[in-house]
Amino acid sequence: MTDQDLTYKIGEALLAQGLITPQQLNQCLFELGQSGLRPEEICMLQGWATMEEIFQILPTDILPLGQLLLLYNQIRLDQLTWALRKQTELHQPLGQILVTKSWIDPEILNIFLAEQAELRTLRAANAWLTIQKRRQGTQRRELYNPDELSIALKQAQSTIDAQAKTIRSLKLNLNTSNSQPSRKVDPAITKVKVLLTELVTSGILSKQQAQTVFQSFLKNKDSLDKVLAKFGINPQTLHFFSSPRYRQLSKEKGDFIFFLGTSGLLTKQKLAGLPNQSLEETVRALHTHNLLPAPLIRYLINQFRSPALPPG
Secondary structure, eight states, X not given: OOHHHHHHHHHHXXXXXXXXXXXXXXXXXXXXXXXXXXXXXXXXXXXXXXXXXXXXXXXXXXXXXXXXXXXXXXXXXXHHHHHHHHHXXXXXXHHXXXXXTTSSOHHHHHHHHHHHHHHHHHOOSOHHXXXXXXXXXXXXXXXXXXXXXXXXXXXXXXXXXXXXXXXXXXXXXXXXXXSOOOSSOOHHHHHHHHHHHHHHHHTSSXXXXXXXXXXXXXXXXXXXXXXXXXXXXOHXXXXXXXXXXXXXXXXXXXXXXXXXXXXXXXXXXXXHTSOOSOHHHHHHHHHHTTSSOHHXXXXXXXXXXXXXXXXX
16 A cells, blocks of 8 residues: 555545544645645644544554654654654654654664554554553563562662662761861762762753752751652662662673662562563663653663673
């Protein structure tokens, strides 16, 4: 079936279900020649029908990438229509345009390209219902159970306990002695700055929040874990981000879910529900079920794949 044939078929389906009128169908076909937008996209843009009404009558094997991203709330409708019009003008892949505009990360784009391929193979008649089920996780294979994961995480607990002093030692006390002020930088301050940089890079804290944490530190001379607890950061997560060596030990097992578990970012129950056939499947589940924000997922992937630290 050609693209033109598919367009007519979709338009006729919308008309048959009473979602558009014959006049609106003609408008869709005219707009297709002007902007490259498909009837269902024009229908949503004009407000003639809801997304649920439209995609309930469309099968999964005809979903283009842009609509898939829209259904998974990765982009907005206005972003999609802008990118599609730009695609007609530039003759570039839609994904490339979205990445260039920083509307989606390259890693996330690859995940949804794989999702698109799976949905085409699935050929389900109701795209809306199918995707809602996939988003809710009803079709995920749970390869970990809570007991197994609990045992795995306990293997890292000794390392956490042994290095817990790192957290308690991160205190900002500039007046450690009565000596005259020195130009020498306090190592504790440097360590805190490095940690806050990691938290900002990962997306856990914004730059403004990191500055607030640092100023609170300097003003109140509280321990770092006490200040960061106000931002919902627990001691295990703090230790994960403050110790490159600990992250190195955590990833040596070669298991991304184990690595994620040692970060303290997710509960055991949520970890147990993650698929573990491949890193891509795990990351897709994290993202599509909104378990972690995209910048943090990207940070964790980069940390897990980064080269081993030199000894010493």
